[in-house]
Amino acid sequence: MKTRGAFLIYIFPAVLVVLLFLLYPLISLVFYGLRPSAEEKTILSFANYSKILTNRFYIKTIIYSIVLSLPTTIVAVFASLSAGWHIAEQRTGTSFLRTVFTFSYAFGGIVYGVIFVFLFGNVGIVSLIEGFLTNTSVTAGFAYTPLGLFVAYLIFQMPRSALFLASALEKMDRDIIPSSRTLGANKVQIFTLVLLPMFRKQVVSSIILIFSMSMASFGVALLIAQNYPIFTILIYQTFSGSANLSLAASMAIILFLAVAFVNMALSLFGGSLNDLHER
Amino acid sequence: MKRIICLTLAVLAAVAAGAETGTTSKDSKTLAIYNLGSNYMTWKEITEAYAKKSGVRPTLDLKHGSSAALAALLAERDNPMGNGAFYGISIAIDATNKGLHQAYKPAGFAKIPKELKDPQGYWWTVSTATIAISVNTESLKRKGLAAPKSWADLLKPEYANMVACADPRWGGTAYAFAYSINKILGGTSTDFRPGFKYLKALKDNGAKFLELTLTQGLISGEYPITIDAEGNGLLAKLKENAPVEVIIPAEGVSAVALGMGLAKNAPDAARTKDFYDWLLSSEAQGLIARAFFRPVISGSIPPDQAKKFPVIKDGKMFNYDQVHAAKVSSDLQAAFTEILYQGADLEATLRAKGLLQ
Numbered sequence: 001m002k003t004r005g006a007f008l009i010y011i012f013p014a015v016l017v018v019l020l021f022l023l024y025p026l027i028s029l030v031f032y033g034l035r036p037s038a039e040e041k042t043i044l045s046f047a048n049y050s051k052i053l054t055n056r057f058y059i060k061t062i063i064y065s066i067v068l069s070l071p072t073t074i075v076a077v078f079a080s081l082s083a084g085w086h087i088a089e090q091r092t093g094t095s096f097l098r099t100v101f102t103f104s105y106a107f108g109g110i111v112y113g114v115i116f117v118f119l120f121g122n123v124g125i126v127s128l129i130e131g132f133l134t135n136t137s138v139t140a141g142f143a144y145t146p147l148g149l150f151v152a153y154l155i156f157q158m159p160r161s162a163l164f165l166a167s168a169l170e171k172m173d174r175d176i177i178p179s180s181r182t183l184g185a186n187k188v189q190i191f192t193l194v195l196l197p198m199f200r201k202q203v204v205s206s207i208i209l210i211f212s213m214s215m216a217s218f219g220v221a222l223l224i225a226q227n228y229p230i231f232t233i234l235i236y237q238t239f240s241g242s243a244n245l246s247l248a249a250s251m252a253i254i255l256f257l258a259v260a261f262v263n264m265a266l267s268l269f270g271g272s273l274n275d276l277h278e279r
Numbered sequence: 280m281k282r283i284i285c286l287t288l289a290v291l292a293a294v295a296a297g298a299e300t301g302t303t304s305k306d307s308k309t310l311a312i313y314n315l316g317s318n319y320m321t322w323k324e325i326t327e328a329y330a331k332k333s334g335v336r337p338t339l340d341l342k343h344g345s346s347a348a349l350a351a352l353l354a355e356r357d358n359p360m361g362n363g364a365f366y367g368i369s370i371a372i373d374a375t376n377k378g379l380h381q382a383y384k385p386a387g388f389a390k391i392p393k394e395l396k397d398p399q400g401y402w403w404t405v406s407t408a409t410i411a412i413s414v415n416t417e418s419l420k421r422k423g424l425a426a427p428k429s430w431a432d433l434l435k436p437e438y439a440n441m442v443a444c445a446d447p448r449w450g451g452t453a454y455a456f457a458y459s460i461n462k463i464l465g466g467t468s469t470d471f472r473p474g475f476k477y478l479k480a481l482k483d484n485g486a487k488f489l490e491l492t493l494t495q496g497l498i499s500g501e502y503p504i505t506i507d508a509e510g511n512g513l514l515a516k517l518k519e520n521a522p523v524e525v526i527i528p529a530e531g532v533s534a535v536a537l538g539m540g541l542a543k544n545a546p547d548a549a550r551t552k553d554f555y556d557w558l559l560s561s562e563a564q565g566l567i568a569r570a571f572f573r574p575v576i577s578g579s580i581p582p583d584q585a586k587k588f589p590v591i592k593d594g595k596m597f598n599y600d601q602v603h604a605a606k607v608s609s610d611l612q613a614a615f616t617e618i619l620y621q622g623a624d625l626e627a628t629l630r631a632k633g634l635l636q
Binding site: 057117121122123141144222223226229236237239240241242243245 | 344346347349350351353354418440441446448449487488490491499500501502503609612613616617620621
């Protein structure tokens with residue numbers, strides 16, 4: 001029993017943090033969202049939810065957010081597979097890559113947005129260099145185009161995804177590669193028949209995680225997505241612009257449900273967040 | 280089960296990370312006042328001058344944006360953390376109507392013109408600012424463009440994607456612009472069609488409505504043309520020597536009044552009152568004039584500074600009806616969202632919101 005007691009002490013801070021900063025705000029969000037307006041006499045009201053679910057613009061914005069986040073996530077995860085493998089294999093430059101990628105956590109979304117505008121804005125460094133070299137201005141304002149938004153999302157997704165994949169791949173049995181080579185498999189066969197099936201769970205799990213992060217991302221879109229509707233921005237505008245706190249709260253709950261739904265659908269492909277930590 | 284719990288928690292974490300949380304420190308040196316933007320009206324220098332004098336430092340850039348400040352006071356209604364806020368006055372009136380303020384008449388209150396204060400002191404003005412066009416002349420030169428001369432010019436294709444304005448759902452100055460451009464272009468308080476046609480055309484020409492202060496972007500050329508308080512452009516031009524010009528558009532302009540309100544049940548009312556008293560002193564009013572905003576108490580502009588303000592011809596200054604603007608603020612902001620961002624029909628929307636009768 002002694003070890004059991006010690007275990008409780010160890011996890012106590014984590015449990016406290018979860019209760020205080022996750023469950024308490026989430027529960028109060030649920031209640032905020034159900035708060036009736038001044039005219040309604042009931043204790044709880046679903047008016048906010050029916051407003052969101054029956055208004056085409058809100059639904060369209062959720063779908064647009066998913067349409068931006070999911071493809072960028074999938075591209076980012078596959079594109080970072082080689083970097084993740086590189087780190088997992090402890091090849092040269094691993095610690096450098098790890099350090100650089102870890103920086104991405106230090107920057108919040110707004111910082112990414114600022115960096116991206118700094119690079120690809122109307123007077124971004126890239127467009128200044130382009131103007132200097134070729135006297136054209138093709139890249140000026142690239143940050144504000146839909147493709148720019150796509151690239152900006154990739155930039156913050158890829159390093160995170162590479163790190164997740166690396167920690168998952170590290171735990172895999174990599175001796176299987178020399179074994180299959182010994183058995184006569186060529187490179188293509190190793191990749192398609194051995195590695196891909198082996199990676200599947202890790203890839204799907206990374207997609208779930210990065211997708212959740214992207215759907216919650218806010219800063220990048222705030223700075224550069226002007227005409228592309230993003231649900232987190234809409235929540236922000238509802239909260240701070242229109243000061244409609246209970247509508248904003250129910251929008252946050254709907255976002256949560258939409259993300260959870262897509263993640264459950266993704267996990268049908270055989271992965272879960274557990275796979276990033278366990279085998 | 281464990282899987283589901285882990286998955287749920289991870290999703291929660293991701294969603295929660297997107298929600299903005301704000302905390303306010305309540306130590307003896309800082310005083311929580313919302314929406315004192317360090318790059319707006321040089322609040323940075325004004326609060327520094329006050330800190331030097333009193334040892335109390337009002338917070339900068341906390342709950343930035345008039346409407347954001349109002350939302351924060353509304354959210355904290357039962358347990359206020361902010362002591363008050365700086366707003367575009369129509370937003371301050373809206374906050375008063377929502378019961379977020381308590382009455383206070385700061386020293387110098389009597390010297391404020393009647394139409395720029397609430398008789399009971401629920402809100403009052405500290406400065407006014409003409410809303411004008413500012414341009415980065417270097418950016419225009421690089422593109423071989425002349426500076427726009429009127430509001431109508433901004434709709435021309437050569438200025439596509441160059442105009443930036445703060446979001447009227449976020450900032451008080453931008454809200455005043457969205458309201459008063461209607462009157463400047465021939466609308467009335469019962470017909471907002473001219474204003475909304477203009478705003479829609481502006482957005483269709485690639486104008487950005489941003490939840491940011493615009494001065495830094497104007498100086499760097501990121502936003503070559505801005506619609507903003509004249510003072511922000513003049514300051515960039517004259518104090519930072521940036522290639523900026525301020526243009527009074529040919530159709531005319533209006534001025535936004537900017538001022539304060541004291542939060543109901545403010546946790547630190549005594550020190551807030553002292554700061555508010557000081558804001559109407561000749562020292563603070565002079566600092567406001569040095570920031571190229573027009574101090575509310577007449578005679579506060581130093582003579583050498585007065586010459587640097589742009590001249591507005593007779594009949595080109597349109598009155599901005601702040602009380603009406605406050606009354607229709609949520610309808611106007613909702614119409615802005617629906618017409619500009621959701622593709623709603625202009626006339627039907629305005630009619631439904633009572634903005635077209």
